[in-house]
Amino acid sequence: MREPMNHRHLGQSGLLVSEISYGNWITHGSQVEKDAALACVKTAIAEGITTFDTADVYAATRAEEVLGEALAGERRQGLEICTKVYWPTGPGPNDRGLSRKHIVESIHGSLRRLRTDYVDLYQAHRYDVETPLEETMSAFADLVRQGKVLYIGVSEWTAEQIAQGAALARELKVPFVSNQPQYSMLWRVIEAEVVPASEKVGVGQIVWSPIAQGVLSGKYLPGQPPPAGSRATDEMGSRFMARLLTDDVLTRVQKLKPIAEEVGLSMAQLAVAWVLQNPNVSSAIVGASRPEQVRDNVKAAGVKLDAAILKRIDEVLGEVVVRDPKHTVSPPKRP
Numbered sequence: 001m002r003e004p005m006n007h008r009h010l011g012q013s014g015l016l017v018s019e020i021s022y023g024n025w026i027t028h029g030s031q032v033e034k035d036a037a038l039a040c041v042k043t044a045i046a047e048g049i050t051t052f053d054t055a056d057v058y059a060a061t062r063a064e065e066v067l068g069e070a071l072a073g074e075r076r077q078g079l080e081i082c083t084k085v086y087w088p089t090g091p092g093p094n095d096r097g098l099s100r101k102h103i104v105e106s107i108h109g110s111l112r113r114l115r116t117d118y119v120d121l122y123q124a125h126r127y128d129v130e131t132p133l134e135e136t137m138s139a140f141a142d143l144v145r146q147g148k149v150l151y152i153g154v155s156e157w158t159a160e161q162i163a164q165g166a167a168l169a170r171e172l173k174v175p176f177v178s179n180q181p182q183y184s185m186l187w188r189v190i191e192a193e194v195v196p197a198s199e200k201v202g203v204g205q206i207v208w209s210p211i212a213q214g215v216l217s218g219k220y221l222p223g224q225p226p227p228a229g230s231r232a233t234d235e236m237g238s239r240f241m242a243r244l245l246t247d248d249v250l251t252r253v254q255k256l257k258p259i260a261e262e263v264g265l266s267m268a269q270l271a272v273a274w275v276l277q278n279p280n281v282s283s284a285i286v287g288a289s290r291p292e293q294v295r296d297n298v299k300a301a302g303v304k305l306d307a308a309i310l311k312r313i314d315e316v317l318g319e320v321v322v323r324d325p326k327h328t329v330s331p332p333k334r335p
Contacts (some may be wrong), residue, residue: 007050
């Protein structure tokens, strides 16, 4: 029997989330057949994962439907279900963004697809430069007071935006507790500004792509085509991965293999464990197309990497690490 899954507080809130979250971006409803998706979710639950992340836009709303079906019959109080709103979910001009109209309509669609009366965490999927922040936050606050949302969070907001959102949340007396940024050994843009700002206002990070779309698993080799059926062969996945699939990055990643072996982890486990060393990280989201990937990833929970190992990782990756906080951006105004 495996050790129980570790849980951490989400920011400075009382909400506990599993160190490893299960996310279904790209996979459910698109890349992975439904039976496999359902099997992955059941495996995640069996392995102690209680936190599940999705969004209305994933697979054009189908990802929420699959997750809702997969979680049906589970004890609702034992789960933390997280979804997001912002990106277009329909053809109309109000079918996107963080207006009161889109937020209210979107939560009702998400609740229906997820087969639940409330979500534990509702997140602004990007910052909306076209909508006053006061309008967005008051709409979120109303959903909290109606019991449809327990906590609110954001995704890929800058340090300044997080500070402004947290200030309004304090005025409205609603729990603003999380940010969901990309974060991995290769992508560290939150460290300079977002993490310090988040710590100041009690926000924790639920990070996505800790394995850098699978690149840090070591399965992509320099000078060779991506393995058949891998994320790099999927249209959407390949778009996000182009900057990672250079020979320089892939060569350096291969040099992480002996470090992983030394600490008794797979390369993917090392990558997930690495993000969890950051005390502001509450949970790391992992995806999977097969149940065995879930079982492999959860072994990163509870791992402690000493300072010498972290230093060697930094030395191996060197200049390919992206650190510039200016990479945290939201879409511009529509023309």
